[in-house]
Amino acid sequence: MSNLGKYIAIWMFSVFISSVAQVMLKVAANKTYDKKIKEYVNPLVITAYGIFFLSTILTMYALKFVPLTMSPIIESTSYIFVPVLGVFMLRERISKRRLLGMGIMVIGIFIFTL
Amino acid sequence: MSNEKKERPKVMRSETGTPKKRGKLEVSLGWFLILHLSLIVNSMAGAASKMAGRQKFLSLKFFFFYGLVLVITFAFALVWQQVLKHMSLTFAFTNKPITMIWGIIWGVLIFQEKVTWNMLLGSGVILAGIIIGVSGNE
Numbered sequence: 001m002s003n004l005g006k007y008i009a010i011w012m013f014s015v016f017i018s019s020v021a022q023v024m025l026k027v028a029a030n031k032t033y034d035k036k037i038k039e040y041v042n043p044l045v046i047t048a049y050g051i052f053f054l055s056t057i058l059t060m061y062a063l064k065f066v067p068l069t070m071s072p073i074i075e076s077t078s079y080i081f082v083p084v085l086g087v088f089m090l091r092e093r094i095s096k097r098r099l100l101g102m103g104i105m106v107i108g109i110f111i112f113t114l
Numbered sequence: 115m116s117n118e119k120k121e122r123p124k125v126m127r128s129e130t131g132t133p134k135k136r137g138k139l140e141v142s143l144g145w146f147l148i149l150h151l152s153l154i155v156n157s158m159a160g161a162a163s164k165m166a167g168r169q170k171f172l173s174l175k176f177f178f179f180y181g182l183v184l185v186i187t188f189a190f191a192l193v194w195q196q197v198l199k200h201m202s203l204t205f206a207f208t209n210k211p212i213t214m215i216w217g218i219i220w221g222v223l224i225f226q227e228k229v230t231w232n233m234l235l236g237s238g239v240i241l242a243g244i245i246i247g248v249s250g251n252e
Contacts, residue, residue: 022203029198039195049191072214079207086204094204101247105211105240112214112236 007065011074014058019081021048021055023089069113076109139248145200149209152193157216159186161224208247211240 028044039045066074079102086092139146166179197206215237221227 022207025195026198026203029195039199040192045195052187076211079211082207083204086202086207090203092202092204097249098204098208098247101208101243101245101249104243104246105208106243108236108239108241108243109211109214110236111239112233114232114236 004065007062008070008074010058011062011066012077014055014062015075015078016081017051017058018055019078019085021051022078022082023085024048024051026086026090072109072113076106079106079109140205141201145197148193149197149201149206150212152190152197153209153213154216155186155193156190157213157220159183159190160213160217161220162186164225205248209244212244214240 024044025048028039028042028048031042033039033042063071083094083099083102087094141149162179162182166176166183169176169179194206218227218229218233218237222229
């Protein structure tokens with residue numbers, strides 16, 4: 001059981017670093033560039049995709065030990081990570097209504113996986 | 115203390131100057147549709163990934179489907195970066211669970227998977243959450 005917990009933790013870490021990468025993409029998207037290509041070829045975007053790649057490797061590794069049916073539940077933690085990072089790192093405002101919507105979404109994901 | 119804080123304007127204005135009220139989308143309909151098209155493409159990566167998982171590891175077919183996952187991911191990445199220019203990350207992310215509903219559709223169409231009642235109920239709740247969250251532009 002504790003072994004399973006370890007691999008779930010690895011998976012959740014993978015979801016967390018993906019959420020950080022999403023924030024990096026948004027930071028890159030907020031900047032203006034003189035050339036279109038630079039919207040994609042810049043350190044932030046390249047690092048973000050490097051993180052996504054690492055994340056897929058970690059997820060695949062975790063999947064060897066964690067049942068796939070748990071995937072939506074573990075992946076749904078991104079709906080907690082992203083708004084938190086959005087508020088603290090991007091200074092995005094989240095209305096109560098949107099928070100409510102996200103909460104309902106997570107409940108929906110749980111029902112889905114039951 | 116709270117008096118010192120700036121009051122948030124009740125009506126925000128987008129780049130085009132159109133007044134945006136509470137309950138309305140934070141983006142134009144065009145970008146909202148592009149966001150959803152990109153999420154449909156993104157959900158197809160899940161189907162391709164499942165196909166890859168069904169093949170023998172490191173076989174030719176495995177590389178084909180894993181390659182397909184990468185191509186879809188790359189196409190999604192190109193569009194996603196443009197999408198993020200036009201909306202907040204939290205708004206874009208509020209729409210993301212729609213990919214689970216598309217996943218059911220691909221599951222039924224491609225893999226003849228059975229749809230259970232909790233999947234249908236869950237989808238309904240997810241959809242309600244998306245609608246509430248997306249319209250929450252306060």
